[in-house]
Each structure stands twice: as C-alpha cells, then as structure tokens.
Amino acid sequence: ESLYTVPTAAELGGDFSHSALNQPIYDPATTRPDPNNPGNYIRDPFPNNIITPLTRLDSATVGYIQTYFDKPNLVGNPYFNAVNTAPVINNDNTYSIRGDENLGSKDTLWFRYSQMNVTSESPSTRSVSNLDIMHAKNTGGGWTHTFSPTLIMDLRGGYASRPFMIESLPTAGDAGMTQEGFVNTALFPIAISLSAPWGGTGLSQNQPRGNPNYSIAPSLTWIRGAHTWNFGFEWVSQDRNQSGSGENFTFN
Secondary structure, eight states: OEEEOOOOHHHHTTBOTTOTTOSOOEEEEEEEEOTTSTTOEEEEEOGGGBOOSGGGSOHHHHHHHHHHSOOOOOOSOSSOSEEEOOOOEEEEEEEEEEEEEEETTTEEEEEEEEEEEEEEEEESSSSEEEEEEEEEEEEEEEEEEEEETTEEEEEEEEEEEOOEEEEEEETTTTHHHHHTTOOOTTTSOEEEEETTTTEEOOOOOOEEEEOOEEEEEEEEEEEETTEEEEEEOOEEEEOOEEOOOOEEEEEO
16 A cells, blocks of 8 residues: 555646645746846745646646546545555566486586566556566576596586566556657657655656676686696676666656
8 A cells, every 4th residue: 555645636727725735836927036136036926826827737737647647535644645555466487497417427418497487567556557577587507527537627607687677557558648749659658757745657668678697617627636626717798788768757
C-alpha cells in the first residue's frame, strides 16, 4: 500500500484556494521591476489563489494530468488524498544443466548452462505500472589435460549476461499523449512531473539494458620434487549497455 497526493478537480480547474500546496500562486503576467529593489522583480498573486480565466491553463498539460495522474480516492487523511493497494507481481523461474565427460585417462571436459527468467510488475500508481523483464544467462566450461603425473593443464571460460527491460505500462497507453498534441510518443514518451506535494505519474521511457561478461582462465601446474608451481592468468571483459529516450517536464 502506498499513499500519495494527486491534483484535485478544483486544482485542475485553476482553483487552489483549498489546495494542499498551501502557498500563494503568483501571476507571471504581472512580473515587473521592483521599484524598491533595483535588479529584482515582483509579481501579484492570483486573487484567492484562483487562476482566471481558464485559458491561462495549458490545455495539453491539464489533459495529460487528467489522463495519467490518479484521481483522489482517499478522504480523512490530512496529508494524502490517494492510496494504491495494487500488489507487486513477481514471477521467477530458474534452471541449470551440467555435463561432465572423461575423454580417456588424460582429458576431462565439463559444461554448465544456467538461466533465470524474471518478470516483475510493480504499480507506481493506480494508473501506471512498471514492468521489469530479465532473462539472465550464465555458461561455463572447462578442459583439463594431463601431460604427465607432474604436469597438468586446466582451461576454463565462461559467459554471463543479464539483459533486462524496464518499461512503463500506463492503463491509458500512449494514445492520451497523442490526443493532447504531443508527437513521437512511441519513441519519446512524455513524463510530466509536478513539484511537491504532488509528484509524478511514475511514467518513464523504455530502458533496455545489458551487461555481457566474458572470462577465460588458462593455468598450468608443474610438480617438481617437493615444490608445486602454478602458472596462469585470467582475462575478464565486463560491459554495460543501456539506452533510453524520452522527454521529461517538471512544473513548480
């Protein structure tokens, strides 16, 4: 369960006289130099904290908020007016296989493959959920060759990846953005956030990520009398790939 504050119908209509904002709203059209403080500016507040006429409100932003922000559904709480009780859904499946083979008396091979598939859906609000999809893979293998009882070679290598996608799932889809005049929302989804006490929708751009890792580690063991010598090295490559596109707007 999560509690938060969302714009009310009165606020979306320009009436902030009983708003949780609890501060004067100034009319930017009245901005002028302050005659008593050169270099500074003053503005007049809207009477009774009510923005008039309604044409002063940006219709696209109001429409976006009406579409992607929740409606108030909580009364009696002095700090919040919305509650979300939707559960977090997590599905996790993991499996592994391994094979070992002896090739005669001097060679042994082994191979392992593991995979983990995770799908997690967590509600940001009642209108937007975040979906995380991950398909992690891990493979490894090795070869051991005995040249003689005192000289043994071991070769190991592996590959691991954890690609996943973070995606927002608004119940209204992208159509609401297009209807309000925003363009290219399929490639650049719009995320509008409001300053406190409200916040944002939880919408974000799709974020595909990947982090492939490779490793190889050859070694040689030489036994000479009472001494055992080990020679080898390990090469590791770690990459992180991430991309995302979107447009973010914050209003205060």
